[in-house]
Amino acid sequence: MTDSPRIHLGSLLRADEDAHADGTLDHLEYEQGGQTQTLTFATDAAYDVDVNSLGGHEMYLQGSFEPTLVMDCARCLRPVEVPLEITLGTMMRYEPSADAPYLEEAESGEEVLVFGDPNLDLSAYLAETTLLAAPLSVLHDPACRGLCQVCGHDLNDGPCEHMAQVPVEEIDDDLGIPEGTTHAKQNPFAALADLKLPEDK
Numbered sequence: 001m002t003d004s005p006r007i008h009l010g011s012l013l014r015a016d017e018d019a020h021a022d023g024t025l026d027h028l029e030y031e032q033g034g035q036t037q038t039l040t041f042a043t044d045a046a047y048d049v050d051v052n053s054l055g056g057h058e059m060y061l062q063g064s065f066e067p068t069l070v071m072d073c074a075r076c077l078r079p080v081e082v083p084l085e086i087t088l089g090t091m092m093r094y095e096p097s098a099d100a101p102y103l104e105e106a107e108s109g110e111e112v113l114v115f116g117d118p119n120l121d122l123s124a125y126l127a128e129t130t131l132l133a134a135p136l137s138v139l140h141d142p143a144c145r146g147l148c149q150v151c152g153h154d155l156n157d158g159p160c161e162h163m164a165q166v167p168v169e170e171i172d173d174d175l176g177i178p179e180g181t182t183h184a185k186q187n188p189f190a191a192l193a194d195l196k197l198p199e200d201k
């Protein structure tokens with residue numbers, strides 16, 4: 001288990017010294033709605049973060065994060081690797097009263113990362129940034145056949161018994177078929193119906 005990605009901002013807050021952090025992550029754990037969520041990466045994801053003071057309690061974070069996110073195929077649920085190259089650039093503000101770091105929308109519409117612990121855990125920030133950069137859904141193959149609606153069989157592995165069911169059009173008379181459907185047109189006498197007969201009076 002890798003440690004949380006942290007950047008130490010004490011010196012920056014005390015003496016305006018720039019801060020730097022880098023490393024790799026194989027997953028990210030973060031809190032959402034009181035529950036611990038996990039993002040899993042296919043390979044070690046490199047992050048590189050610099051924070052520069054803007055004076056007072058404000059600063060600017062920039063850097064990069066390159067996770068290969070593992071998502072489920074939207075049709076068959078196979079794991080799909082989604083490589084992302086994320087450029088980070090976010091205003092930050094130190095507020096000693098803030099418990100966990102959170103993103104706040106500034107009046108300019110820009111997001112500001114607000115934090116209270118100078119030993120800042122970047123997990124939630126990197127997780128949210130990753131989710132924003134990721135596609136909403138992915139397919140493992142554009143031609144993915146998905147799962148059988150009846151038994152859940154992965155149809156990419158071949159058909160299941162439900163695929164072999166007799167199509168409705170071929171059900172024979174004994175099982176009943178409404179008149180006037182395809183069946184009637186295949187009846188040799190059906191052609192007679194098309195003949196123009198003299199109208200009865």
Ligand SMILES: [Zn+2]
Pocket residue numbers: 073074075076077078139140141144145146
């Ligand atoms: Zn699929």
Ligand SMILES: [Zn+2]
Pocket residue numbers: 148149150151152153160161162163
């Ligand atoms: Zn099936």
